[in-house]
Amino acid sequence: MPLVRIPTPLRPHAGGNDSAQAEGSTVGEVLNALTSAYPDLRSRLFDGEDLRRFVNVYVNNEDIRFLEDLDTPVAAADEVSIIPAVAGG
Amino acid sequence: MRFRALGEEGQRRLCASRVTICGCGALGTVLANHLARAGVGHIRVVDRDFIEIHNLQRQILFDEEDVASNLPKAEAAARKMRAINSSITVEAVVTDIDHTNILDLVADADLILDGTDNFETRYLINDAAVKLGKPWIFGGVIGSEGQTMTILPGKTPCLRCVVEDSPPPGMTPTCETAGVLGPAVSTIASFEAIEAIKILSGDFESLNRDLIMVDLWNWSFRQLKVAGLLGKVDCPTCRRREFDWLEGRMGSHTTTLCGRNAVQIATRRADKLDFAQLAAKLTGIGSVRHNDFMLRFETDGHEFTVFPDGRAIIKGTNDIARAKTLYAQYLGS
């Protein structure tokens, strides 16, 4: 099962976990499975069916926007990372 | 100079180059320190703020005397930088960077460095850099985590290619809710500084092409591949050349300040405020004192810091509307 890396600000909405395994053969399926397990996450990641514009998703280290977006295929050994923009400084 | 990749020629180029550091807080002081010591010939430091005691935890150029002297950050940083390296020229600009002044602040610079703490100013820097075709380096830090990316307009994705929109308030931690660790800031600013040295010395080959993401507490270091986004995403900024921040369509002029329980009201007037006159008006309502750079006025649980251009930082509230009312009440509009 692919592993999803959850960023610090979203961990409180994912049972405090920094990662979770979720079933699926595409990024979209994996994130749907994740947000079924943690419904609180849904509105923080998605606006309707689309990812929110300030949330970027990477498969391994590649941005899915230059792969196939939510249709990007993922294998069991892949890592899906949710990367929010870091604002402070 | 002994470092081979830099060499004498590289050092000569550093001495002949100009940078603008936007923001002189946590990231900005580390950047200013490194670049002054590296011998960058002309450094312009721009910041809107004054120094407070809680800044000293991470803003490495400042000390308790600067707090006692009520110095603006840009001015205090410039004094330290001149003391560190008398052979360079340092220019302090005390102003709020906005769409009316950014082009003037960066037009003559070879490179723009991000020492800010907010995405609004970063998108504005990004607009100016893309419009002028100037390199700039983004850095952001919260808690023990940070990100940085080097942007060469036209050659690498810009900030808006990678971060299409900034997180809305409440959706993201701020310095106030999550804190920020000095070493994390130093790390990100040092990454920015080394990239700056490469650019200014002319070594574009060795630059970072990724979005770097570090978490120092958990020892993670990631290089996220973003180079492929250039031309792939329909970026409003670098592809369509719509400069929403630079042209004033995006971005407010009144902002809550990260981690400070304070609001900044950025009205700008053409004529300079007469502090003596204003002080006379406010005496009796609360305590008031002023120097050349600012007027400080305290009343009823609120502290106003007023700058000569009419801009004010009002402490004791996070509520923009309330702050505007207070501004109008005590300072007039």
Ligand SMILES: [Zn+2]
């Ligand atoms: Zn772009």
